[in-house]
Amino acid sequence: MTDASSTPAIPVTIHRGDYRPPEWQLPDIALDFALGIDETRVTAALSVVRSADAPAPLTLRGDGLTALAVRVDGEGWNDWRMEGPDLVVDLGDRTAAVVEVETAINPAANTQLMGLYASNGMLCTQCEAEGFRRITFHPDRPDVLSRYKVRMEGDKALFPILLSNGNCIEKGESEGGRHWALWEDPWPKPSYLFALVAGDLVVNRDEFVTLSGRKVELGIWVREGDVERTSHAMQALKNSMKWDEQVYGREYDLDLFNIVAVSDFNMGAMENKGLNIFNTRYILADPDTATDLDYDGVEGVVAHEYFHNWSGNRVTCRDWFQLSLKEGFTVFRDQSFSADMGSPAVKRIEDVRLLRAAQFPEDAGPLAHPIRPDSYQEISNFYTATVYNKGAEVIRMMHAMVGAERFRKGTDLYFERHDGEAATCEDFVRAIEDGAGVDLTLFRRWYEQAGTPRVTARIESDEDTGERVLHLAQAVPATPGQPDKAPTLIPLRIKAFDLDGGHGIEEERLVLLDRGEMAVPLGHYRSRPMLSLNRGFSAPVIVDFARAGGELAWLAAHDDDPFARYEALQQLMLDTLVAAVSGETVDHSVVIDAVAQTLGGRAADPAFVAEAVLLPSEAFVGDQMVVVDPDAIRRERLALQAAIGGALEAEWRAILAETPPPAAILSRKAKGGRRLRGVALAYLAATGLPDTPAVAFGIFSDADGMTERQAALATLAHGDSDERVAALDIFYQRYRDNPLVLDKWFQVQAWSLRPDTVDAVRELAGHPDFTLANPNRVRSLYGALTGNQAAFHQADGAGYRLIADLVIALDPKNPQTAARMIPPLGRWKRFDEARQTMMKAELQRILAQPGLSRDVTEQASKSLL
Numbered sequence: 115m116t117d118a119s120s121t122p123a124i125p126v127t128i129h130r131g132d133y134r135p136p137e138w139q140l141p142d143i144a145l146d147f148a149l150g151i152d153e154t155r156v157t158a159a160l161s162v163v164r165s166a167d168a169p170a171p172l173t174l175r176g177d178g179l180t181a182l183a184v185r186v187d188g189e190g191w192n193d194w195r196m197e198g199p200d201l202v203v204d205l206g207d208r209t210a211a212v213v214e215v216e217t218a219i220n221p222a223a224n225t226q227l228m229g230l231y232a233s234n235g236m237l238c239t240q241c242e243a244e245g246f247r248r249i250t251f252h253p254d255r256p257d258v259l260s261r262y263k264v265r266m267e268g269d270k271a272l273f274p275i276l277l278s279n280g281n282c283i284e285k286g287e288s289e290g291g292r293h294w295a296l297w298e299d300p301w302p303k304p305s306y307l308f309a310l311v312a313g314d315l316v317v318n319r320d321e322f323v324t325l326s327g328r329k330v331e332l333g334i335w336v337r338e339g340d341v342e343r344t345s346h347a348m349q350a351l352k353n354s355m356k357w358d359e360q361v362y363g364r365e366y367d368l369d370l371f372n373i374v375a376v377s378d379f380n381m382g383a384m385e386n387k388g389l390n391i392f393n394t395r396y397i398l399a400d401p402d403t404a405t406d407l408d409y410d411g412v413e414g415v416v417a418h419e420y421f422h423n424w425s426g427n428r429v430t431c432r433d434w435f436q437l438s439l440k441e442g443f444t445v446f447r448d449q450s451f452s453a454d455m456g457s458p459a460v461k462r463i464e465d466v467r468l469l470r471a472a473q474f475p476e477d478a479g480p481l482a483h484p485i486r487p488d489s490y491q492e493i494s495n496f497y498t499a500t501v502y503n504k505g506a507e508v509i510r511m512m513h514a515m516v517g518a519e520r521f522r523k524g525t526d527l528y529f530e531r532h533d534g535e536a537a538t539c540e541d542f543v544r545a546i547e548d549g550a551g552v553d554l555t556l557f558r559r560w561y562e563q564a565g566t567p568r569v570t571a572r573i574e575s576d577e578d579t580g581e582r583v584l585h586l587a588q589a590v591p592a593t594p595g596q597p598d599k600a601p602t603l604i605p606l607r608i609k610a611f612d613l614d615g616g617h618g619i620e621e622e623r624l625v626l627l628d629r630g631e632m633a634v635p636l637g638h639y640r641s642r643p644m645l646s647l648n649r650g651f652s653a654p655v656i657v658d659f660a661r662a663g664g665e666l667a668w669l670a671a672h673d674d675d676p677f678a679r680y681e682a683l684q685q686l687m688l689d690t691l692v693a694a695v696s697g698e699t700v701d702h703s704v705v706i707d708a709v710a711q712t713l714g715g716r717a718a719d720p721a722f723v724a725e726a727v728l729l730p731s732e733a734f735v736g737d738q739m740v741v742v743d744p745d746a747i748r749r750e751r752l753a754l755q756a757a758i759g760g761a762l763e764a765e766w767r768a769i770l771a772e773t774p775p776p777a778a779i780l781s782r783k784a785k786g787g788r789r790l791r792g793v794a795l796a797y798l799a800a801t802g803l804p805d806t807p808a809v810a811f812g813i814f815s816d817a818d819g820m821t822e823r824q825a826a827l828a829t830l831a832h833g834d835s836d837e838r839v840a841a842l843d844i845f846y847q848r849y850r851d852n853p854l855v856l857d858k859w860f861q862v863q864a865w866s867l868r869p870d871t872v873d874a875v876r877e878l879a880g881h882p883d884f885t886l887a888n889p890n891r892v893r894s895l896y897g898a899l900t901g902n903q904a905a906f907h908q909a910d911g912a913g914y915r916l917i918a919d920l921v922i923a924l925d926p927k928n929p930q931t932a933a934r935m936i937p938p939l940g941r942w943k944r945f946d947e948a949r950q951t952m953m954k955a956e957l958q959r960i961l962a963q964p965g966l967s968r969d970v971t972e973q974a975s976k977s978l979l
């Protein structure tokens with residue numbers, strides 16, 4: 115049966131160094147499904163071939179399965195036993211056999227959403243990483259690749275659509291209102307890429323002709339009524355297919371590419387061969403229900419999953435320690451794609467903001483791990499910002515060091531060498547070395563070492579000669595299990611601006627910091643040059659650089675790299691906030707002037723300006739402090755926001771007085787314009803001027819799309835006005851039947867800066883529309899709360915208790931999603947003693963629960979170290 119109690123009580127640690135090649139290969143698999151919501155019968159015929167020299171038992175992994183029958187070469191077989199959840203078949207000295215196993219599973223009872231489960235009356239699968247073993251007994255490791263033939267049969271009324279990987283080669287009707295389909299995938303694949311969908315779905319059909327003229331049928335399958343909201347996803351898919359041909363020379367390799375959207379899904383989406391399965395939130399979008407950011411999310415995730423067809427499927431991972439091989443590379447690919455589709459500068463700002471918000475804290479805490487981890491208890495816990503986003507930064511650095519053209523030579527070689535194989539991170543690095551002609555010996559430390567490197571920079575000036583030297587030093591902090599770190603290779607893009615007519619180096623340079631300390635001659639300048647450092651965030655590091663007064667403001671105004679302008683203004687804001695929180699009297703006017711100056715560019719590039727003038731988040735301010743003071747940070751950030759709001763009131767009002775671009779227009783400029791209006795409204799509202807609730811309510815009511823509507827609602831949700839109550843009610847009534855929009859209704863309330871947000875969240879958890887069964891809903895309420903620093907860290911510990919209660923209630927149903935709520939509690943070391951004590955007590959309370967999953971046990975116990 116598919117329940118959580120099947121997971122062992124004492125977690126076993128798996129080590130990367132223990133990898134052994136499989137003893138049996140499975141060239142072919144035939145699966146037969148007799149489909150039912152409460153009972154699905156699965157017959158698996160595995161043709162196995164021994165690869166070990168000596169006889170070895172065939173171990174087939176299971177999770178909550180019972181073998182109803184075992185046959186070998188067509189005959190009943192008794193030489194098998196259960197070893198815990200696994201099935202071990204003794205095949206004597208045979209070197210090949212067909213092993214047939216029958217199992218029965220209950221998709222309706224599968225609340226973990228791993229394996230085969232029911233969602234809204236349809237059946238679907240999620241097998242990565244180890245979900246296939248919840249469907250049938252199988253080695254279920256990514257280095258065992260097979261050709262799949264899948265037959266499924268079910269009630270035609272319940273399941274009119276039957277889909278699996280590859281091509282449908284036959285279908286037919288059978289007795290009792292049933293029908294069947296036979297699917298075949300010609301490409302050998304690991305079990306984690308298997309997928310099956312059965313349900314009442316409608317399709318948006320299109321086609322794409324590949325580089326070599328292959329006509330590919332495209333289908334996006336959704337529930338009746340949702341098909342109108344799939345056009346953006348379809349366009350994104352076609353753009354991705356074209357982009358991968360142009361930029362990486364990668365062509366699609368089947369005649370059919372299907373995507374199915376499901377509402378109950380643990381993650382964003384899954385790249386199953388020829389049959390991607392998506393969380394609805396990354397497929398469905400129309401101007402009335404989706405914000406511009408939602409649109410970008412759809413485009414990025416559609417591209418990500420499509421790109422996996424090469425970086426992940428054609429070349430897959432040898433074992434799960436290599437996860438970043440496919441995820442880091444694929445995130446880098448989807449980031450580059452989105453940059454090409456929109457604004458490269460804004461995309462880079464967003465990606466860096468996400469890295470700093472999610473990955474830097476992870477790397478600085480008890481759950482820090484290298485992008486290629488050395489050990490795990492539950493692999494689901496390693497689908498992290500480190501493996502994905504730091505992994506992408508590591509690929510980006512290689513790209514930066516060798517340039518686009520040579521990088522392409524490296525990836526061409528990688529795909530050529532390893533097509534059809536299960537590869538390692540080391541294989542990738544070696545292909546880049548050989549293809550691009552570069553030595554990455556030292557660079558490999560990025561795969562081995564956890565922790566965000568810190569680069570210290572200082573300019574030494576010889577006032578007589580005018581010579582200036584940049585002194586750089588690097589240090590990687592200690593992380594759990596890695597007390598001592600070695601220097602790595604850090605590529606830093608730099609440029610020096612001369613304000614005084616000297617003769618310095620004016621061109622951008624790539625400095626390779628390849629030792630603990632290094633001196634970089636900058637040239638001769640009459641006065642200290644303005645140094646732009648780590649431009650474009652060329653390395654994912656923290657830079658400590660004591661700036662002279664006025665430098666950051668100058669760079670914010672004049673640097674020719676937009677990312678560097680953004681970075682300078684952020685640093686200026688950050689310095690001001692940190693000083694204020696530390697009790698210094700601060701002068702807001704430097705920041706106000708810089709914001710005013712940046713706003714001057716809004717006509718040319720509103721999207722960039724909107725990003726640049728946003729204040730750093732409360733959490734990011736906290737990350738700069740030895741002991742985080744959430745209340746002081748909130749107070750000082752609101753004070754700065756109000757000061758900017760008041761000083762530039764006329765500008766904000768002028769922006770809001772302009773007619774917003776129609777919601778259906780998704781051009782870069784239109785999106786930027788809307789984003790800037792949202793920022794303007796937030797600054798204006800921060801002033802507390804009496805007319806601001808009415809202004810926000812006006813925007814909320816007049817909005818012709820979700821971007822403006824949600825921005826206005828979120829602004830109102832911070833306050834205490836009658837308009838807040840009215841807007842929340844109108845929004846709820848209008849969208850109560852649309853789950854994705856209802857998520858926003860929960861989310862804006864959990865994001866609120868109101869002092870009673872924790873109580874509000876507790877109350878919302880009892881709302882009839884709240885459910886633990888849907889991961890999106892859980893994240894929209896509780897995930898939003900943990901991102902709301904001052905609320906989550908409320909001094910009485912109520913935020914901590916609420917999250918621990920959630921973890922305890924959710925774990926028996928959905929351990930994967932429960933475990934994802936734990937890391938915020940694990941950041942206790944950064945807080946005062948009273949908060950530390952309460953946070954640890956909640957982690958201990960979680961660990962004291964009987965029957966805890968492996969997922970939650972690992973995260974909670976490691977979080978206490």
Ligand code: ARG
Nearest residue numbers: 242243381383384385494497
């Ligand atoms: N490979 C998927 C992606 O595109 C993520 C799947 C993760 N699933 C899981 N159960 N951990 O990133």
Ligand code: ZN
Nearest residue numbers: 418422441444
């Ligand atoms: Zn992925």
